[in-house]
Amino acid sequence: MSNSFQHIYWVIGLLFFQLFVIDVIDLGTYSSFFTPLIFSYVIFKRKLETTVTELLIFAFIVGFLVDVFRNTIGLNISVLLLVTFLRSRILNLISAREDFDDNIELNLFNIGILRYLFYYGVVLFFTMLYFT
């Protein structure tokens, strides 16, 4: 139960950080083309043992919340669903499945900086590609 609350806190925290901090940063001319979408972190840090179905439902809810605030209903949902579905394939790119325990969270400290940057970098790349 406390785990579920933890996820809710993460979703609310990241959503607010995305909307009120990241989205407000002005990069001048490049602003229109580049805005990091960090809210997908909440999905990609989930444990390996999490089922795809559970992840997809979670992605749908998070995407929906972002879309409602950004007036882009459907856009963020569909991109999050796509990268969530490809999560295991992206993980295969950085390492063999046996390298990680099923019950650890996939964060910076557990899988190493380089691997994590590559993992999340690929996710962000897919997301940006979809938007353009």
Add this chain to the structure above:
Amino acid sequence: MRNLILLIQKYRNLLFFLFLEFIAISFLFSWKNTYHHSTYISSSNFITSTVWNWKNKIDSYFNLSEINKQLADENAFLKEMLLNKEILLGKNFVKSGDSLFVKAFKFQEATIIQSQFKFSENHILINKGSINGIETEMGFKGTKGIIGRVVNVSAHYANVLPVINADFKLSVIHNASNSWGDLSWEKGINDYRTATINNIPIYAKVNLNDLFTTTGSDGIFPSQIPVGKVLKIEKDQEAQKKVITIELIEDFSNIHVGFVVKNNLRSEMIEIQKNE
């Protein structure tokens, strides 16, 4: 039958993914095609607009001096207009208070509680809604120039489609040559400071820094509201047209107050256009 169940079981993740993706994409298209579907799932609904309102309350403390400056500029502009009008009218003309004089446009002040300017689908949320008489297809102007048009209204809030959204279109006029053109905002080409004007005839003399204003032909805005200044001119020899990039008068990264523009004669205008 058993094989079918096994097949579904085998590809259940893919099927579930496709099912959710289908819902998402149908959301995307129904949102694009109708304004009414989006009333409850847009930022003008109660929950999201309340959150944006909180944020705006905090933000506005930090922007008070900027808002004051914008309002002072607006006051100066309005005073100038008013004084010039008195000189122009004289005693041989109908005074503005006369019952013969029909006031077509009404302006209602509104605070911008959320504005996006860096995406390709930018939107603006204002703190006036249907209880204040706001309706869709009303104009929204800032203290310097046009901002957008109202596309979605809830009881206390309204969503504005700004100039810096690819769905926004408006006819504009080049003041120096009186040539008409079509204002649009092109994804990937324009940023929040610029927009593009198409269909200006190639023979029209357009110089850098020339002003473009509204034509008033769509009935959303009155004529002569500033839109932007010429930044770049390109010639399309084949189409015999000029493609002009303008620098928008309004700074969309820094807007706090604006005015909803209501045209009392718009329905009459649309009616007569239909009959043409």
